[in-house]
Amino acid sequence: MTEAAARRWPLVPTLLVIAAAAVMVALGVWQLERKSEKEALLALYERNRAMSATVAYPELPPVDDAMLFRKSSIVCLEPVRWDPRSGTDREGRPGIRMVADCRTGAEGPGVLVDVGTADSFTPPRWSGGPVAGTIVPGPEQPGLIARLTGRATPARAMLVADTPLEGLRASAVPNGADVPNNHLAYAVQWFLFAAAALVIYVLAVRRRLQR
Structure with missing residues (x-):
């Protein structure tokens, strides 16, 4: 040049x-x-x-990473809302994961519980009870833009039941590799x-x- x-x-x-x-x-x-x-x-x-060892369920978000994928249990006093979502059971078969938003006390946001996988979107007849399972990230996680801008709402965790409700199949439990x-x-x-x-x-x- x-x-x-x-x-x-x-x-x-x-x-x-x-x-x-x-x-x-x-x-x-x-x-x-x-x-x-x-x-x-x-x-x-x-x-x-x-x-x-089991840990006390973290009902209030945000959930510390040290609590995720640990064993825990809750008592669902009443499922106030059902949120069926597509997923798989523990044998890899596709289905509809039955996620209940459970009331565990007089106040609070409640606890999300995956009580099993079905073949249809019809929620099971369940009035609540004790549930033992694994704590995993909830289905409603904030998007990338919300996280980068600091506007993300703390996401609730979810408990995947070890034993599904009668008539349902055990839902697959996510792991760190996912x-x-x-x-x-x-x-x-x-x-x-x-x-x-x-x-x-x-x-x-x-x-x-x-x-």
């Missing part, structure tokens, strides 16, 4: 492209940090699953975006200067 061409190199667009590439690189580094955090979280979940850990792929994508932006910009400016 000649000295005259170098003087015609656009300053402001170049600074903008460099700034954008720097942001992409920073996002890639952040994803690598999130990868390490997620790996530590998955290891914690596996340790929790290996524990046989929690996605795609942060490495996201990091690579951000790095590639940054490199592509720089290469495309340099080629475009060089072509313009050659004209």
